[in-house]
Amino acid sequence: MKPQNLVILWLHHILNITVLITQRELFLKNVAQTSDFPLALEIERAEGVYLYDTEGKSYLDLISGIGVSNVGHRHPKVVEAIKDQVDKYMHLMVYGEFVQSPQVQLAKALVDSLTPSAGDRPVLDNVYFTNSGTEAIEGAMKLAKRYTQRTEFVSCYNAYHGATQGALSLSGSENFKRNFRPLLPMTKNITHGNMADIEQVTEQTAAVIIEIIGGEAGVRVPTIAYFQALRKKCDEVGALLIIDEIQTGFGRTGSFWAFEQFGIYPDVITSAKGMGGGMPIGAFIANQKVMSVFKDNPILGHITTFGGHPVSAAASLATINLIRGEKLYESVPEKAALFRSLLVHPKIKEVRNQGLMMAVEFADFDELKGIIDRAIEKGLLTDWFLFCDNSMRIAPPLIITEEQIRTACEIILSCIE
CATH class of the missing domain: 3.40.640.10 (Type I PLP-dependent aspartate aminotransferase-like (Major domain))
Known part of the structure; x- marks a missing residue:
């Protein structure tokens, strides 16, 4: 590659970083915050059970925007x-x-x-x-x-x-x-x-x-x-x-x-x-x-x-x-059962659920927070509950597939380790 093209690419990269930093700074400065530790993920688009950030990294969404995206993100018929x-x-x-x-x-x-x-x-x-x-x-x-x-x-x-x-x-x-x-x-x-x-x-x-x-x-x-x-x-x-x-x-x-x-x-x-x-x-x-x-x-x-x-x-x-x-609720019990069968680990104290509204309990918040943070790094988005902060929230879009459930559980178990 010609030296001048390398310079152009380098400048382009620097400018992109500047834009990202500016967006984050504007977020923290101008958008009202309700905690001192927002996730601050900059999501560019979403589709189905995935969110995508500005770098193209995908996140498997296990919380559906806190129980909102039951039919997935941007379902074609809804759009x-x-x-x-x-x-x-x-x-x-x-x-x-x-x-x-x-x-x-x-x-x-x-x-x-x-x-x-x-x-x-x-x-x-x-x-x-x-x-x-x-x-x-x-x-x-x-x-x-x-x-x-x-x-x-x-x-x-x-x-x-x-x-x-x-x-x-x-x-x-x-x-x-x-x-x-x-x-x-x-x-x-x-x-x-x-x-x-x-x-x-x-x-x-x-x-x-x-x-x-x-x-x-x-x-x-x-x-x-x-x-x-x-x-x-x-x-x-x-x-x-x-x-x-x-x-x-x-x-x-x-x-x-x-x-x-x-x-x-x-x-x-x-x-x-x-x-x-x-x-x-x-x-x-x-x-x-x-x-x-x-x-x-x-x-x-x-x-x-x-x-x-x-x-x-x-x-x-x-x-x-x-x-x-499409009777999406009919497949919910089977998908929930798959989650329960896969989420087995000595550090998991209990799994509670009614359908795809699930709580995975750990010893305490500190242990759970570490798991959640590592899961985000690996492209999996989870959360905890307001009044039960030692339990992981799992409430994915109802359209989640068996393969996606297996992937999600593999990530969770690897993050426990």
Whole structure:
């Protein structure tokens, strides 16, 4: 190669490094940080179960953007739906004023995914769209207070329902709440899966808000009997049972909704994360009688500008059609079993899961953090849980293949060593 060409290549390399450093510096300077140790991976593109950085290095994504990319990154049918909707219209009017096809068709698809109900319980046939899971929780809380005319909420220790004021009030971790008090009064925590604690639900309770699977607690799976007893108690005292399916919904646990596996039917469901196929959207779903309380006293009892954005709704409709049409949840138990069979090591204390919502427990955070860091170096992205920092989060896109599962487990085991 000619000397002048070598100089040009060298300068090009130096310029590229400068650009990368500048991007990182801008990230740290101008993008609000919530920890002192962000991953700061600079991802250029994503597809399927892989992320790719600016150097072309691939990362096998075992956490799906924290339970978001259930159908994989940039699924062609989701991308096509987004492009088609952008060519028609984007934001038109605040939610609930115009008849917008993406919202209407998505609401119908969500309602169809929830029927039939158990026994003569009213079918959940009314959908209120939001921008996120936290907003869905906030709306569901307002709905419960307005419908029952009560003010007490019961949630679980080590539960996570969001970070806004109302949702944070439900959190079962004082470490996350203490520096933001005062929060909402009349909230109390019970232990997820504990039968005796069900008695704390009383005639003063507006709603019990609970995850079917304790997510940030490290994937805690209760018994069917527990949820049936909780359902019965809520009926006896007139409290609403609000099931948080923000992490568990859209096929994550082996059925479209996780509650289907527990022989119950909720009064309200909250959804988000995997709902949008990578686009921001959430919802809370109830029956028409319950939802109608937002219509008067006051009128516009709950409002949103961007909730149910047409582009997000179109992406969500494509996602729900994919998951249900291709029955992606049917292969989840088999894939989860493969993970469990491969993740065997003396340092692995326990593997907990409901479908592809998994926690791999180690001795402590320091040991786990070292494994996670080494895995990232080897091109595998994992994480831990907010309230269980000695357990590795595994929640890959549902489309992950057997070969990719084997590769992921080989990397994890090599990083343990």
